[in-house]
Amino acid sequence: MISLTGFVVAYALAAPRGWPLALLAAWLTFALGTVAFALLTAAVHIPPTIGLLAACASFAAAARWFPATADTPSAPPPPPPPAWDLPVRAACAAAMVLAITALASAAGSRVAGLLAPAPIITSILAAFTHAQAGAPTALRVLRGMLTGFYVFAAFCWAVAEIAL
Known part of the structure; x- marks a missing residue:
């Protein structure tokens, strides 16, 4: 979840340079964070409650660092998306799910757990919203997702506690 938060912050900071660069910066940040956490969790066991507190602290910090433009009033609604929009979004999501599933199965269960919150829907929503x-x-969408991360983190914590 902390890596996912890094994704959101990196995207937001790079957004003025366009969606392709913002998406690249965000995925690189997510990958680096996930590698760092893979190394950390290989050396040290992190109890679920500590993980939950760290994740929530990262969400709160990210909300403070988020660019101010994310708080501007809403612009007029964009035109309706083109007919190809939904099928292309679905194809992009499916491709990412397949790639991450293949990577997770090859990397083992610990890394698969770190890849579980991979920013698949976050990528699709941010990039398509940004482009259209x-x-x-797009920043307003990401800020809303950041707020929703608290619930996802609580769910992950509950599953981890039950699994113990």
Whole structure:
């Protein structure tokens, strides 16, 4: 979840340079964070409650660092998406799910767990919104997702506690 938060912050900071660069910066940040956590968890056991607290602290910090443009009033609604929009989004999501599933199965269960919150839907929503409605709207979407991460982290914590 901390790597996912890094994804959101990196995307937001790179958004003025366009969605392709923002998406690349975000995925690189997620990958580096996930590698760092893979190394850390190989050396040290992190109890679920500590993980939950660290994740929530990262969400709170990210909300403070988020670019101010994410708080601007909403722009007029964009035109309806083209007919190809939904099938292309679905194909992009499916390709990412297949790639991450293949990577996770090859890397083992610990790394697979770290890849579980991979920013698949976050990537799709941010990039498509950015391309079709502009960076400020994409930043509002990401800020909303960041707020929702608390619930996802609580769910992951509950599953981890039950598994113990």
